[in-house]
Amino acid sequence: MLLRLPVSLSEAQECLAEGAIPIGGATLVWATWQRDGFPEQAMSLRRLPEANVIGREELGAAVMLHQIDERVPEVLRRAAATVGTGAVRRTATVGGNLVGSTLRCLLPAALVLNAGAVVLESDGVRETDLAEVLAKRHLLLGLRWREPIASAYRKEAGEAGGPPPFVVAAAVHADGVRQLRHLRVAVRDGYDVLDDSVPYDTGADADQVVDLLQDTTIGTLHSPGRAVVRRHVRELLAGLPR
Template sequence: MLVRLPTSISEAQECLAEGAVPVGGATLVWATWQRDGFPELAMSLRELPAANAVAPGTLGAAVTLSRVGEEMPEVLRRAASTIGTGAVRRSATVGGNVVGSTLRCLLPAALVLDARATVLEADRVYETDLAEVVAKRPLLLGLRWRDPVVSGYHKDAADAGGPPPFVVGAAVHARGDGRRTLRVAARDGYEVLSESLPYEGDPEDAVRLLERTDFGALPAEARASVRRVVTDVLTRSADA
């Protein structure tokens, strides 16, 4: 298998045009390749500057999970820190988790940040929403968002090899009119749900509104986790 390491967008597009298979940390595909055979040509974005950005409001797809640090919003930082082992986080990438993984542990965090995705194709680079990323699984260059006022995250404990643990994230965003918006997203099994609500200042009112959405159909234990995260985030936002 030949692995190309493009250093520019145009080089990466040439690789795609030649049929190169994108690969990040290979934590998700290595076992499959060992079983089914390796592709003739692969491409890693680890040398591409646009895919390695780590800055306020920006995170490249080739960034490993271990590099998602203090400069990132709490919800994203905590989500990354709970994925796999330390060894996995030093190899697995943001793009591999959001696009390649069936669990998509970072997706709820990205949803509550209202993140937009920058996508690379052989003939263009464009920005799209996370729904298209999940549906079409394109080659992700990175994520961009506007930092929230505050955010929070919770992941249930789970046994290795068992069903996916329940995950919930929340964030409060400032609006241009001086008001605020609460965004909440959760992963229940392999399903991801999200909601955006106006926030008027009372956590209990926000929780009651959320219960009238699909979140109200979650199991009791999951709803309790959502309540704790939402209440915590809204309480902290009152001082921010």
């Protein structure tokens, strides 16, 4: 197998046109290739500058999970820190986790940030939403978002060999036009991911805000899941100034 390492967008496009298979850290595809056979060409974005950015409002797809630090919002940093083992985090990438994994551990965090996706196609770079990226498995270059006022992430304890642990992520955002706020919440329940948002009145207490979530898709959760969301949102809002 020939591994290609483009250093520019034009080189990456050339690799795609010539049939190179995009990989992240190859943590998820290696066993499959050993079983079914290796492709003739693969492509890694680890040397592509556009896929390696880390900032308060952007994150490249080739960034390895252990590299995600205080430069990004807390919800995304904590989500990355809970993925697998230290060895996995030193190899797995943002793009591989979001596009190549069935668990998609970073997805709830990305959703509550209202993150958009930057993708590379044969005719250039464009921005789209995460739903399209996941459905069509585009080549992800990175994520972009507007920094939230506050954010938080929680992963419940799971059982070895059992279903994926329950995850809840939340973020409070400012509305730049009306100077209002809204709360966005996302959960991973098994392999399903739900997300929704509600307006957040700084004069309301946390229980009033959580009650609004009962009329969204989050309200369709089972009782234990709703209880975890309630605790999580209470703790996030408690730390915000009135």
